[in-house]
Each structure stands twice: as C-alpha cells, then as structure tokens.
Amino acid sequence: MAQGRGSAARGNSAVVLALVLLCVLLHGEFAESAVYSVGDRGGWSFNTAGWPRGKRFSAGDVLVFKYSPRAHNVVPVSAAGYNSCSTPRGARVLQTGNDRVTLRRGTNYFICSFPGHCQAGMKIAVTAA
Numbered sequence: 001m002a003q004g005r006g007s008a009a010r011g012n013s014a015v016v017l018a019l020v021l022l023c024v025l026l027h028g029e030f031a032e033s034a035v036y037s038v039g040d041r042g043g044w045s046f047n048t049a050g051w052p053r054g055k056r057f058s059a060g061d062v063l064v065f066k067y068s069p070r071a072h073n074v075v076p077v078s079a080a081g082y083n084s085c086s087t088p089r090g091a092r093v094l095q096t097g098n099d100r101v102t103l104r105r106g107t108n109y110f111i112c113s114f115p116g117h118c119q120a121g122m123k124i125a126v127t128a129a
C-alpha cells in the first residue's frame, strides 16, 4: 500500500515537471507581452486620458488599474461609451482596486463610471497592434 502511494507520487511528480516545462515554453513564446500600470505612479485617476500617448501596445499586453475602490472603478466600454462617458446597462464593472485587463487587438476603451470622473479625464483609449 505504501509502495503504491509512492509510485503514485512519482507519477504526479512527472506530471508536475511536464506542466512546469510546458509553462516555461509557453512563457517563452509570449515573452513579448508587457504589463503596464495605468497612470504609472499616480495610478488610475483623473486626467489619465493622455497616459497611453507615445506607448506601443500589443494584443496580449496587460493593463493593471490601481486605485481606491471607494473612489473609482473601471468599466470597459465601446468607443461610443468612451466618447459620451456612458456605461451600457449590464456593463462589466471592475472594482477591486487592482484590476488586470488583457488588451485585445484594436482600440480598448475604459472609463471610471463614478459621476463626473470620466468627464474629468478618467478615461483611456488604448490601441493594441
């Protein structure tokens, strides 16, 4: 019985090793994807609209939104939502204060839906190649 468990454990080790190798290989393949902290040191806040300027984003890059969840949130929206600072009914609202979003190819739009915040520049349009 003890021996049976032992060999099962060895079998598991082989599986774990294979998974680790797979992760290393996959990670190598996607090594180009970058992680960005939105707004840099200031975090996700007012007047972040200009933050993406001059940066080159790729699909698969990750944006990290850091903020106080009592003061702000993050809502992925359409271009229309971005331009009009409106969130569609039933929109997915991110509100942990440390939200990670993987960029899709094309332009990705995010706003804060607290009243007046988007109008105060708490919105970003990030275009990923």
Ligand code: CU1
Pocket (backbone or CB within 6 Å): 071, 072, 073, 112, 113, 114, 117, 118, 122
């Ligand atoms: Cu906000």
